[in-house]
Amino acid sequence: MNKKRPAKKSESQKDKRQRAHEIVSILEEEYPDARCHLNYESALELLIGCILSAQCTDKMVNTVTPGLFRKFPTAEKFARADRLELEEEIHSCGFFRAKAKSIINCTSALSEDHGGEVPKTMDELTKLAGVGRKTANVVLGNYYGVPGIIVDTHIKRLSNRLNLTKNSDPTKIEYDLQKLIPEEKWTFFSNSLGDHGRTVCFARKPRCEECAVSHLCPSAGKF
C-alpha cells in the first residue's frame, strides 16, 4: 500500500515534475492499453469523429460513424454533402446543425487546400472549421504519432485535482502539462488520465480510496 504523501503548500517545479513523472509511471501500469475511444481507420475519420464528439459521448459517436463513413468515404464527398442529409445522419450526436456546417466547411478546405488529406501540423489543423487545439492534438497524437496533450473535460478536472495546474483555460493547462510530462508521453498521459477520470476520479464522487495515484494527489479524500 502506498504511503500518503502530505500535500505541500508550495511545491517547487522540480518536485512537481518528479511527482508528475511518478503519476505517468503508475498510469502506465494501470492503463497500459490507453487509447482514443473513437473508432477510426483514417485521419479523416478521426477528425470527423472528434468534431462529432463535442458535447457527446464517444460511444454515441461510434454508433453514428460506421454508416456516415460508408456514405461519405472521402473529404470531397463530405464537402459536397447535402446539408440536410448530413444533419439527419449525425442528428443523435447533438448540435447537429453546427456540426454539419463545421464538417462541410472543414472538408471543403481539406479538398481545396490539402488535396483531400488531413494536415499534420497544429497550425494547419486549427485553421480548419470546427477544429481547436484539443481536436488537433487528438489527431496529431493518436493518428500521426506527434505527441500532444489533449485537454478534454477529464484532463481539465484531474490535472487540477492533482495540482499539476491551477488554470481552467484549456490552452494554459496544455502548456502547464507540457512542462511537467515527458514529451513522448503526452498522448499516452492524455488518454490514460482520461481513462482514470472515466473509471475512478469521477466528477462528483471520485473513488479516492481505490485510486492508484492517491499518494501523489493533494486532493485525495477531500470530497
Ligand code: SF4
Ligand atoms: S486521489 Fe481522488 S481526487 Fe486524486 S486523482 Fe485519485 S480519485 Fe482523483
